[in-house]
Amino acid sequence: MASGASPSVEPVVGEPAAVADLGGERALLVADVHAGIEVGLRYERGVELDDRADERRERLCDLLAETGADRLVVLGDLAHRIAAPEGEEREELKALIRAVTDRVPMTLVEGNHDAGVAEAFAADLDVIGTGGGVLDGGEGDDDSRAETGGIGVCHGHTWPDPALLDADVVCMGHEHPQVRLEDSVGGSRVERAWLRGRIDPGAFVEGGDPDAIGAGDPPELVVFPAFNERSGGTWMNVDGQSFLAPFLPDALPAGDAYLLNGTRLGDFRRI
Template sequence: MTEIQPVYGSPALTVDSTLVIADLHIGVESHLRSKGFHLVSRTDDMYDEILSSAGDCNKLVVLGDVKNTVPGSSKQEYAEIPEFFVKLTEVFNKVTVVRGNHDTNIEEYLPPEVELAPATGMVRDDVGYIHGHTWPSNEVMGCKTLVMAHNHPAMAFVDGVKKQMSEPCWLRGRFISGGNRYIQYPESFIVVPAFNRLLGGSPVNGENTDFLGPLMKPEFVDLDNMDIYLLDGIHIGKRGDNLVKCRLWKD
């Protein structure tokens, strides 16, 4: 049986001997600088956190959005992404990137040792992996557990004076009847938080939250019965029991 376990305190997941992360958005600092925020690159910090989260894992899967700029690429991405992945291939026996919506021309940055899976996803053993911005393949939807990203999930907390804060979180849920789109559906799914902590997150428990991606819709997913977990393992409960009025923001 495949063992799936979040890494305590980190936006990373272990699936047997594989470490799974998502939404690196390398180059986001360049975008923020153009908006007047002067930040140093966190790419080396993310590399260090990958190593500290890996434990005994000897394989790495990145669920898309390695890059931040779309379309095109920034100087920061040109400078940092190739070296970042070269270093990862020296640590892990196998490194795989599942293409995300920000990953146009990502193959130009990846060393030949890195496997690039299509946006429609891939399956290893009984687990499927997608970024989440497009329809998965039939093969992926035949897996037992689907792991996806794209939504940058965060739990919103609103106090009595309407002050809002958020914390990155995990979502676990189940599929419901989705009409005739697929012959079969996974038994369950997990939504992975963004690994780049500069991104913050999109409130999953907002009353008017509109989730991103074709699968994260009420005709496919029981949205209110999704379980919310913080990175420290605290089980917040069901989404439907924790809805709040809050400010919404998107990637």
């Protein structure tokens, strides 16, 4: 996915994560961690799964070390249950946030599953609201920061702040894009995927307000795969599936899908 991708955001090969160069700061971006998913599935569906809380926490910390990131940015749905965190889910969140913030600062872009998370951990997290925001690093000299419009971030479950159209690239989660791949003998497997392409500004802004559209080329949209492999997702190549974000697929008139290993699958509408 490096070829043709935004120079400011580079996926980590083989991982549902990317590194963003914010000028004076290097950030690791992930989406849809869904901490506490096993507790949620037990409560919601009566499904019993082995607990992978430790594995999720260790993967995040390993990625921070491997990429040399100065910050972790979660593009929404840090938590799983749509309620204030409690019980085992809260304990997992507490341990995960402590492990990360012992190393680097952590930013949460609020998602639809994060009700109460920002309040519960207000002393530990920097929080960006549901409309999203633009990361510019906050450091570095003025000249280096002026060369970029920054990285726009949102979860994607609501209409985004029109200011994101002034960014160079917009990163979002929420969709959990995935594809079903079949072999020559009829076997199939599910793979998480990235989506990327240029935004249609008129479809990205609620109501297509022309006054909200900035000058210049529109930013690239990067839709992140879910960090949590158990969280399901939107099928790109299965009939009857629909997008979750109110601005998709209209805001992505032409976009490519990629596997985590970087394999380009081409136009997501034709996979």
